[in-house]
Amino acid sequence: MNAAALQIPVQSKPPILPEDVILSVRALTKHFGSADARGLGSHDGVIRAVDEVSFDVYRGKTLSLVGESGCGKTTTARCIMRALQPSGGNVWFRTSGGLLVDLAASTLQALRPLRPEFQMVFQDPYASLNPRMSVYEIVSEPLVINGITDRGQLEQRVALLLERVGLQRSHMTRYPHVFSGGQRQRIGIARALALQPRLIVADEAVSALDVSVQAQILNLFLDLQDAFKLSYLFVAHDLGIVKHVSDDVGVMYVGQMVELGAVESVFSHPLHPYTATLLASIPKPDPKQRQRASVARGEVASPRNPPSGCYFHPRCGYATAQCRSIRPQWQEVMPGRFVRCHRAMELNLQGVGTCAP
Amino acid sequence: MTRPIPMPEHTHLSCSTVQPVIAVRDLRVRFDDDDGTVRAVEGISFDVLPGQSVGIVGESGCGKSVTARSILRIEEPHCRASGQILFNSKAGVRDLMEFKPHSRQMRAIRGRDIALVFQEPMTSFSPVHTIGSQIVEMIRLHKAVSRAEARMRALERLRQVRTPHPEHILDQYAWQLSGGLRQRAMIAMALACDPAVLIADEPTTALDVTTQAQVLELLRALLEERQMALMLITHDLGVIAQTADFVLVMYLGTIVEQGPVQEVFSAPQHPYTRALLASMPNVLAKPRTRIATLRGSVPHPLNRPSGCAFHTRCPSAIPGICQAVPPKVQVVGVGHEMACHLEVEDDGRTRERCSAADPRAVETTDPS
Numbered sequence A: 001m002n003a004a005a006l007q008i009p010v011q012s013k014p015p016i017l018p019e020d021v022i023l024s025v026r027a028l029t030k031h032f033g034s035a036d037a038r039g040l041g042s043h044d045g046v047i048r049a050v051d052e053v054s055f056d057v058y059r060g061k062t063l064s065l066v067g068e069s070g071c072g073k074t075t076t077a078r079c080i081m082r083a084l085q086p087s088g089g090n091v092w093f094r095t096s097g098g099l100l101v102d103l104a105a106s107t108l109q110a111l112r113p114l115r116p117e118f119q120m121v122f123q124d125p126y127a128s129l130n131p132r133m134s135v136y137e138i139v140s141e142p143l144v145i146n147g148i149t150d151r152g153q154l155e156q157r158v159a160l161l162l163e164r165v166g167l168q169r170s171h172m173t174r175y176p177h178v179f180s181g182g183q184r185q186r187i188g189i190a191r192a193l194a195l196q197p198r199l200i201v202a203d204e205a206v207s208a209l210d211v212s213v214q215a216q217i218l219n220l221f222l223d224l225q226d227a228f229k230l231s232y233l234f235v236a237h238d239l240g241i242v243k244h245v246s247d248d249v250g251v252m253y254v255g256q257m258v259e260l261g262a263v264e265s266v267f268s269h270p271l272h273p274y275t276a277t278l279l280a281s282i283p284k285p286d287p288k289q290r291q292r293a294s295v296a297r298g299e300v301a302s303p304r305n306p307p308s309g310c311y312f313h314p315r316c317g318y319a320t321a322q323c324r325s326i327r328p329q330w331q332e333v334m335p336g337r338f339v340r341c342h343r344a345m346e347l348n349l350q351g352v353g354t355c356a357p
Numbered sequence B: 001m002t003r004p005i006p007m008p009e010h011t012h013l014s015c016s017t018v019q020p021v022i023a024v025r026d027l028r029v030r031f032d033d034d035d036g037t038v039r040a041v042e043g044i045s046f047d048v049l050p051g052q053s054v055g056i057v058g059e060s061g062c063g064k065s066v067t068a069r070s071i072l073r074i075e076e077p078h079c080r081a082s083g084q085i086l087f088n089s090k091a092g093v094r095d096l097m098e099f100k101p102h103s104r105q106m107r108a109i110r111g112r113d114i115a116l117v118f119q120e121p122m123t124s125f126s127p128v129h130t131i132g133s134q135i136v137e138m139i140r141l142h143k144a145v146s147r148a149e150a151r152m153r154a155l156e157r158l159r160q161v162r163t164p165h166p167e168h169i170l171d172q173y174a175w176q177l178s179g180g181l182r183q184r185a186m187i188a189m190a191l192a193c194d195p196a197v198l199i200a201d202e203p204t205t206a207l208d209v210t211t212q213a214q215v216l217e218l219l220r221a222l223l224e225e226r227q228m229a230l231m232l233i234t235h236d237l238g239v240i241a242q243t244a245d246f247v248l249v250m251y252l253g254t255i256v257e258q259g260p261v262q263e264v265f266s267a268p269q270h271p272y273t274r275a276l277l278a279s280m281p282n283v284l285a286k287p288r289t290r291i292a293t294l295r296g297s298v299p300h301p302l303n304r305p306s307g308c309a310f311h312t313r314c315p316s317a318i319p320g321i322c323q324a325v326p327p328k329v330q331v332v333g334v335g336h337e338m339a340c341h342l343e344v345e346d347d348g349r350t351r352e353r354c355s356a357a358d359p360r361a362v363e364t365t366d367p368s
Helices: A074-080 A108-117 A135-145 A151-165 A169-173 A179-193 A212-230 A239-245 A263-268 A273-281 A321-325 B064-071 B106-108 B131-142 B147-160 B166-170 B179-191 B207-223 B237-243 B260-266 B271-278
Strands: A021-032 A047-058 A060-068 A088-094 A098-100 A118-121 A199-203 A231-236 A248-253 A256-262 A331-334 A337-339 B022-033 B036-048 B053-057 B079-089 B092-095 B112-118 B199-200 B231-235 B246-249 B254-260 B330-334 B336-339
Touching: A021 A074, A021 A231, A021 B207, A047 A060, A047 A074, A047 A088, A047 A231, A047 A248, A060 A074, A060 A239, A074 A199, A074 A231, A108 A179, A118 A179, A135 A169, A135 A179, A151 A169, A151 A179, A212 A239, A212 B064, A212 B199, A212 B271, A231 A239, A248 A263, A248 A273, A248 B336, A256 A263, A256 A273, A263 B166, A273 B207, B022 B064, B036 B064, B036 B246, B036 B254, B036 B330, B053 B064, B053 B207, B053 B237, B064 B079, B064 B199, B112 B179, B131 B147, B131 B166, B131 B179, B147 B166, B147 B179, B179 B199, B207 B231, B207 B237, B231 B237, B237 B260, B246 B260, B246 B271, B254 B271
Parallel strands: A047 A256, A060 A231, A060 A248, A118 A199, A199 A231, B053 B231, B053 B246, B112 B199, B199 B231
Antiparallel strands: A021 A047, A021 A088, A088 A098, A248 A256, A256 A337, A331 A337, B022 B036, B022 B079, B079 B092, B246 B254, B254 B336, B330 B336
């Protein structure tokens, strides 16, 4: 480790935010390869995995980050959880005491007492549960770490949690291998709920599941949100899932947020051509509507060597000379609607659904 | 030479007079394991017509990949397969089940007459040989052509799958290509010997949605250009709706419903098909709406339920019947049939006992 990597940014002054904002991410940036790769010589550039991403998550609401592989949505989630040290920006989290704390600037030590308030549910229920721990041990571990040691009390809490996620008390003594994928994901959710968090970060939490089980787990997420006023940050690539669970959606492309807004309005009236492309690419479950022509050109750009100007311009059907040379600014074009596109206001893009913006 | 086998009379399913290129009859595949016998495929029959795309859809463990592999006789150890796989080619009609998996005949058919595209092209291409050398090897295995001729042919195929800079791709290694390009190269390789049937096992599952749209469009265009048949295996009903002409819905080794894709999507008859369609997350949904669900999850194939395998999760199960008697196949429309005990009305609609699409369908988990 070199000195630069260990440097902790100074806690800046908390911004003034509406009371119901639980998480406010401002210009979050994560670069890979700048310091660590120097010794290896083979890596020449910095990968801007997350590039000045900003969004707010409201209490009891869900914001989803969508985008294709390599767009930085998972890295954003991991920076917020501080599984990764952000390279820049702020992650303001409102604690249960009402204080705003910058998770990006806190030391890991200082974060420990706050950890119960933000928890994570992982993608792969086969890899995220220790096969040598019983369900009781898995779900009670966060409680034990946070000082609850009375066996009777622990068993009571674990039993309640299991029942809450649709499992049974008797499952406590079993090991993960006897459970199906959907049941394992329920165990992972019970573990995340154990410390009564206020924010849950779910990284592709249903993508590994079969469609009938996926629907059960999505419904469980919605039920738990209603019951506990939870806030969710969902990372997903399936826009259908996003539509079912989200209030707001942020669309990412090559490390940048390109569009942000209420899910209904973004899906029915996309302002960024990439959002429109994503929506048009979803295979519609109706054989009478076979789409053609709407297929996007080319492939996702590499964050190692992004295009000039707007990162999407090589694939964009509306690109102009300006798009090829000048990087568009992140701007609020309507209240709550943000977009990073030079031509956002002049284009009339096709979305899905017909709700008013 | 193999003795000629007459192609079977069309099942009542086929609404066309075209001879099927593949006719599967009562295919059964079992795996013997220390814990017991897994009945992976339980007596399925279907036809694949030239120029047609047949989609096989189902959740994990329903036997869709095993079906595809059985057609190519790619068998794992301890596997017992029975039934008929009738393959109609210039050489006449042959039952592939009569050939040994490693036989000369089978190896000649694999890749040349029936080609397979896998889900993850990274693991199906060798990382130490260039794309070009792998396609050339494949062509020269099946055709007596020179290396230079084979290379020309490989180049032509890469062009046909719309790869940019095909000359360049020929000399690249699989790991130097993006996922979408790798999958195109894989399809080019599968097409190298002009197969009569292309089997694609989850060809777009590992791809991003914009790339998936490109690959699906390519497959559709290839079907139109050549009189090839496509068997598309996927868990994604959207992919089926966009690509297939005919669809087979599988559950625990059986075909529960099959029919023309428009029929099955607009008037699904089997409770499982209805539930699958209802549980699909939809971009047109209102935000924060619950999705209709089935209870439980697919049982392990070792614990295959008795009677109708779906009865443990079926919202319309008839007590005393469904758990005891395997359902018979009923015709519900032109080329449309399902295996279910529910009565079919005169208009071809299943009598609704309780709708599988009921969003309040009980959601519980059964202990494994």
